[in-house]
Amino acid sequence: MDYIVGVSGDAYPYDNRIFGYDWDAIEQPTVDYFTISAQVDTIYSLIHVSDSTKVPVFEMGSSAVGLAFAPDQLIDYSSYVEDLIGMGSPFLVYAGEFDAQDGPKTQEVWMRRMNFAGRDEFWSQSR
Secondary structure, X not given: OHHHHHHHOOEEOOEEEEEHHHHHHXXXXXXXXXXXXXXXXXXXXXXXXXOOOOOOOOOOOOHHHHHHHHHHOOXXXXXXXXXXXXXXXXXXXXXXXXXXXXXXXXXXXXXXXXXXXXXXXXXXXOO
């Protein structure tokens, strides 16, 4: 991530419309909204984390999460997606339009390699 931030001129890698100096001004109010505002109990209830034992319940980023996912880096899970499609299960692959790190372009590569019936129809409709 440091590389992306460096070559982009300090663009926020998950939304390349935002630069570090723009984000700093809204980061603390966002943290406050999810941690100390009058809406905290309602928010946590609505997203089903009101019984969380995690402290803090909300944080903008977590190195612990990054460490937990590190062993999963570069593992190909596309066969599971193919299985879901084969079972007729609806699913959504979300890739933020302005996400420079995990955006649509990075998703397209593995999706084009997938093997499922109707793939050509899918790609012709998605353009």
